[in-house]
Amino acid sequence: MSGLLDKRLIFVTGKGGVGKSTVATALGLLGARSGLRTIVVELAAQNRIRGALAGAVAETFVEEELAPGLFTISIDPEHAMDEYLRVKVGQLGHMLGSSKLFQAFAMATPGMRELLTVGKVWELAQLQRRTRGAAPYDLVVVDAPASGHGLGILRTPRTFAEIARVGPIAHQGEAIATTIADPTFTAVVAVARPEEMAVTETLLLRDALVGDGMALHDVIVNAVYPSRFDADEVAQLRQAVEEAASPLARAAIRAALSEGDRATNQRRQLARLSDGLGERLVELPFVFADHLGQAELEPLADALGAGLATRNGRPRRRRAPAACAAEELT
Amino acid sequence: MSVATLLEGKRICVCCGSGGVGKTTTSAAIALGMAAQGAKVAVVTIDPARRLANALGLEELENEPRLVAPERLRAGGLEVRGELWAMMLDPKRTFDELIERLAPDRRSAEEIFANRVYRELSTAVAGSQEFTAVSKLYELDNEYDFDLLVLDTPPSRNALDFLDAPGRLTSFLEGRMLKAFVRPTGLGMKILGRGSGALAAGLQRVTGVDLLADLSTFFRLLGGMTEDFRFRAGEVEKMLTARTTAFLLVTSAQGEPIDEAIWFRRTLLETGLPFAGAIVNRVHHDLAANATGPPSFGRGEVIAALEEGVGAVLAERIADNFHDYHVLARRDERNIARLTAGSEGRPLMLVPHFDDDVHDVEGLLRVHRYLFASDAERDRMIAEVVA
Numbered sequence: 001m002s003g004l005l006d007k008r009l010i011f012v013t014g015k016g017g018v019g020k021s022t023v024a025t026a027l028g029l030l031g032a033r034s035g036l037r038t039i040v041v042e043l044a045a046q047n048r049i050r051g052a053l054a055g056a057v058a059e060t061f062v063e064e065e066l067a068p069g070l071f072t073i074s075i076d077p078e079h080a081m082d083e084y085l086r087v088k089v090g091q092l093g094h095m096l097g098s099s100k101l102f103q104a105f106a107m108a109t110p111g112m113r114e115l116l117t118v119g120k121v122w123e124l125a126q127l128q129r130r131t132r133g134a135a136p137y138d139l140v141v142v143d144a145p146a147s148g149h150g151l152g153i154l155r156t157p158r159t160f161a162e163i164a165r166v167g168p169i170a171h172q173g174e175a176i177a178t179t180i181a182d183p184t185f186t187a188v189v190a191v192a193r194p195e196e197m198a199v200t201e202t203l204l205l206r207d208a209l210v211g212d213g214m215a216l217h218d219v220i221v222n223a224v225y226p227s228r229f230d231a232d233e234v235a236q237l238r239q240a241v242e243e244a245a246s247p248l249a250r251a252a253i254r255a256a257l258s259e260g261d262r263a264t265n266q267r268r269q270l271a272r273l274s275d276g277l278g279e280r281l282v283e284l285p286f287v288f289a290d291h292l293g294q295a296e297l298e299p300l301a302d303a304l305g306a307g308l309a310t311r312n313g314r315p316r317r318r319r320a321p322a323a324c325a326a327e328e329l330t
Numbered sequence: 331m332s333v334a335t336l337l338e339g340k341r342i343c344v345c346c347g348s349g350g351v352g353k354t355t356t357s358a359a360i361a362l363g364m365a366a367q368g369a370k371v372a373v374v375t376i377d378p379a380r381r382l383a384n385a386l387g388l389e390e391l392e393n394e395p396r397l398v399a400p401e402r403l404r405a406g407g408l409e410v411r412g413e414l415w416a417m418m419l420d421p422k423r424t425f426d427e428l429i430e431r432l433a434p435d436r437r438s439a440e441e442i443f444a445n446r447v448y449r450e451l452s453t454a455v456a457g458s459q460e461f462t463a464v465s466k467l468y469e470l471d472n473e474y475d476f477d478l479l480v481l482d483t484p485p486s487r488n489a490l491d492f493l494d495a496p497g498r499l500t501s502f503l504e505g506r507m508l509k510a511f512v513r514p515t516g517l518g519m520k521i522l523g524r525g526s527g528a529l530a531a532g533l534q535r536v537t538g539v540d541l542l543a544d545l546s547t548f549f550r551l552l553g554g555m556t557e558d559f560r561f562r563a564g565e566v567e568k569m570l571t572a573r574t575t576a577f578l579l580v581t582s583a584q585g586e587p588i589d590e591a592i593w594f595r596r597t598l599l600e601t602g603l604p605f606a607g608a609i610v611n612r613v614h615h616d617l618a619a620n621a622t623g624p625p626s627f628g629r630g631e632v633i634a635a636l637e638e639g640v641g642a643v644l645a646e647r648i649a650d651n652f653h654d655y656h657v658l659a660r661r662d663e664r665n666i667a668r669l670t671a672g673s674e675g676r677p678l679m680l681v682p683h684f685d686d687d688v689h690d691v692e693g694l695l696r697v698h699r700y701l702f703a704s705d706a707e708r709d710r711m712i713a714e715v716v717a
Contacts, residue, residue: 015349015350016348016349016350016351017348017349017350017351017582017587018350105545105549108549109447109451109545110447110448110451110452110548111450111451146349146350156451159450159451160541162450163446163447163450163451163540163541163544164540164541165540165541166540167540167541169541170540170541195687196687196689197687197689198350228647228650228651229644229647233644236640236644237640237644237648240639240640243639244639245635245638245639246635248618248627248631248632248635249632249635249636249639251617251618251652252617252632252635252636252648252649252651252652253636253640253648254617255617255648255651255652255655256647256648256651256652258655258685259651259655261685261686262685262686265685265686265687269687288654288655288657288658289657289661290585290657290660290661290664291585291661
């Protein structure tokens with residue numbers, strides 16, 4: 001019942017460089033395949049998703065269909081503000097939107113860019129779309145910024161609601177904050193790599209989210225090496241590298257030993273992460289490819305779907321990590 | 331070229347690049363290496379996971395530089411002739427300190443600290459880390475006697491945030507329109523004309539009375555410090571463009587970080603900031619290049635070379651692994667070639683992809699050995715890895 005794809009809104013965050021965009025795109029593919037009208041949202045005009053799937057990079061601040069049922073948009077705060085003002089405040093909004101003073105004021109207001117961005121995300125996830133003629137989405141996947149700033153984006157609406165107290169921004173901030181905090185509607189997913197620092201940052205992110213009354217719905221570990229050689233084989237290879245008959249044989253065995261070491265280190269970090277979280281992880285395989293295009297993303301979406309399905313077969317913890325850790329042991 | 335040669339006569343080294351490429355580690359390794367050579371060095375990091383603190387054996391880094399115990403580094407096998415200091419930037423504290431310095435009097439400072447927009451939102455903003463980082467750098471440059479400051483820049487998706495940070499705040503505060511806004515009944519509004527009454531009403535309608543009042547106070551208070559902010563931004567710009575400053579690009583060899591590094595380099599060159607060189611981390615070196623001449627080999631060839639020693643089954647898996655590794659090696663080679671193409675003769679230093687993560691002093695020292703080796707030494711070290 002509480003499967004990830006049952007949520008309407010998914011924020012994908014994690015340490016820099018772990019593959020957030022890749023996972024967000026794979027989630028999007030998965031959603032579209034399940035028949036959900038899905039949109040993958042990029043923040044701050046990156047256009048990576050479109051680059052990967054459509055092979056072209058261009059600014060698109062409008063919803064664009066990449067494949068049947070799979071849309072993408074890049075959210076830009078200025079654009080989001082124009083739209084918000086037009087829809088919410090009508091003629092006056094139009095005047096404000098075209099006022100240079102108001103533009104400067106809004107963009108210099110601390111947190112306003114973040115609020116406008118997350119506001120547009122919220123709008124995309126509404127059944128009653130504010131955007132004229134726009135159809136609702138079943139699933140909105142947000143390729144959010146790295147952990148620190150990603151958390152900032154999730155917190156901003158609440159902060160505005162508290163500061164403004166009354167008025168439209170307070171109202172809007174409260175509505176967005178409530179949506180984000182609703183575990184039946186919104187999920188936060190962390191992407192990690194099986195590496196020391198990424199694992200540490202994921203655990204810190206989990207703590208910070210819990211502190212804000214939220215939880216990590218899933219942790220997806222990206223770029224996991226295959227375990228190609230078992231301990232006995234590694235021992236055999238250590239012997240063999242000394243006796244290698246040719247430079248090519250020696251190089252190949254050294255590469256195998258190196259891979260063995262990396263895989264072992266990764267397994268250790270995976271164990272640390274899953275112990276720390278008290279949950280099973282979703283693992284995505286390392287992709288040995290020049291770059292990630294559709295040909296590579298489709299199998300990743302398969303792996304993601306399989307991993308999430310396995311996760312869902314288990315009882316989920318909600319707000320009792322200690323109890324869950326015990327459950328893991330039994 | 332060695333980082334030591336590259337940073338000769340430099341007072342500031344800014345490490346920049348996209349997230350997850352090893353900036354924090356690289357910054358620490360550079361600072362460590364320069365301290366080892368006899369300099370008094372401070373490394374400034376923005377490090378939410380306290381990685382640097384842990385690596386350097388400090389329980390917690392503070393918003394002021396702290397000396398790293400030389401025994402700690404000696405234990406890792408490095409004799410430090412100079413001093414290594416480390417600090418972790420606390421954006422909120424740095425912002426507060428800046429306000430304390432620049433506010434005309436105590437009362438104005440207190441008023442800003444009490445303002446809810448400042449209190450709740452000033453550090454939640456994208457760019458505020460960048461702003462406080464350069465601000466801190468400026469103070470360290472002026473008020474301490476370090477020979478070298480190494481700055482690990484925030485993990486910004488948009489590298490420009492960092493370069494723009496000092497200018498963005500001042501250009502806004504200087505704006506005539508803002509002045510009009512903070513004095514809604516003043517001359518400014520009259521100049522803006524008849525539309526302004528409706529504008530103020532519109533603002534109120536969109537934001538709500540309370541928020542508008544808080545924002546108005548926030549801008550008025552900061553606006554009072556415009557001159558100081560502008561002066562400081564000018565000084566920071568001078569500092570960053572000085573000949574004694576070096577911007578080092580840090581990247582991994584993957585496509586996207588390399589794209590960003592190329593873009594960042596162009597931005598540095600266009601804005602007149604001193605781009606000194608690039609460090610490429612986690613490079614998969616071609617293991618077959620030295621073995622068979624040109625880096626091309628067939629699966630069958632590899633299996634044939636192995637079969638006798640390890641048997642056919644294992645040989646196949648080794649060959650598959652070798653093939654997969656070289657997909658990455660070729661990728662890295664192509665990406666590095668792209669980066670080299672526009673480097674205008676600035677050095678490019680390659681650090682290999684190690685078999686385990688760099689997260690402790692031993693790891694730092696390993697990176698350090700590559701960065702501080704001469705070209706010949708580095709080639710030899712890489713040859714040892716691949717041969």
